[in-house]
Amino acid sequence: MPVAIITGASKGLGRALAAALAGRGWDLVVDARSAGPLEEAARELRAAGQGAGRGAAARVVALPGDVVDAGHRAALVAAAGELGGLDLLVNNASVLGAEPLVRLADHPLEGLRAALEVNVVAPLGLIQEAMPLLRMSSYLASYEEVVPHANSTLGGGGDNNGRGYDSHPNIENVRNAGSSDSPPYIGTGGAILNISSDAAVEAYPTWGGYGAAKAALDQQSAVLAVEEPGLRVWWVDPGDMRTDLYAAAAPEDDPSGRPLPATVVPGLLRLLDGGAPSGRYTAAATPGGVSSR
Structure with missing residues (x-):
């Protein structure tokens, strides 16, 4: 069965995506900084895997720890290897850098360093550790795609994910695949x-520190996609969600009108199902809606 590593999986979007994958029969390696909430999530994930048609609960390895720790990152990848390999790496763990958020003139520099460490440095460290396993994966079928990057909106909202998703948004160029001047883009990892x-x-306003870290993650992802054409690299803006992270960022806001993280998951699954090309995607958390931050 396919194997995924998901960081920050004890709550929010990480937990929701992990539950969906477990329900599809995926084996999981999950982490979070707090052991108690992570083990609670792991029990839920194993239960979700009961109905995956494989006769047993999905295998779930829960490893509490901090992604900034190189030893912890190595342990996550080693656990995936013991499950059989690695097909999907989800860098979801994140910190704001300041809670609540403040203007850049008042932003603590230590907080900015922490945001860069967790949101940029740690994901690259985990990618580097996992690269040999990711390159060996054969989960995603090969396909020809001249344009290796996309910039698209994912449908969201509801289990049926009502908005369509075009896995080849640049289809007009695909007819040239294989020609002498347009080598095909083959993704096999x-x-x-x-x-x-x-x-x-x-x-x-006030999102400058966190936004700078995520902007660096975007550029890092874009370069990685060029350097590793055999992999799919997706960097996704999930839109506004009702999460603890947002509550910490803006405690004065009323969260009741924000969609739950589970509403974003169908759009993320479409990336997997469609073998989507590498690129930046926006998941609209409500039908026809527009994400903000």
Whole structure:
């Protein structure tokens, strides 16, 4: 069965995506900084895997720890190897750098360093550790695609994911695949999903530190996609969600109108199902909606 590593999986989007994958029969390696909430999530994930049609619960390895720790990152990859390999790496763990968020003139520099360490340095460290396993993955079928990058909106909202998703948004160029001057883009390895934010591309007051870290993650992802054409590299803005992270960022906001993280998951699954080309994607958390940050 396919194997995924998901960081920050004890709550929010990480936990919701892990539950969906477990329900599909994926084996999982999950982490979070707090052992108690992570083990609670792991029990839920194993239960979700009961109905995956494999006769047993999904194998779930829960490793508490901090992604900034190189030893912890190595342990996550080693656990995936023991499960049989690695097909999907989800860099979801994140910190704000300041809670609540503040203007750049008042932003603590130590907080900015922490945001860069968790949101940029640690994901690359985990990618580097996992690269041999990801390159060996054969989960995603090969296909020809001249344009290796996409910039698209994922449908969201509801289990049926009502908005359509075009896995080949540049289809008009595909007819040239294989010609002498347009070598085909062949992806045969695994996938990397980096969770980004609209704050990476928009200038929102008080979101400067966090947004700068996510912007760096976006650029890092784009370069990685060029350097590793055999992998799928997706960096996704999930839109506004009702999460603890957002509550910490803006405690004065009323969270009741924000969609739950589970509403974003169908769009993320479409990336896997469609073997989507590497690129930046925006998941609209409500039908026809527009994400903000």
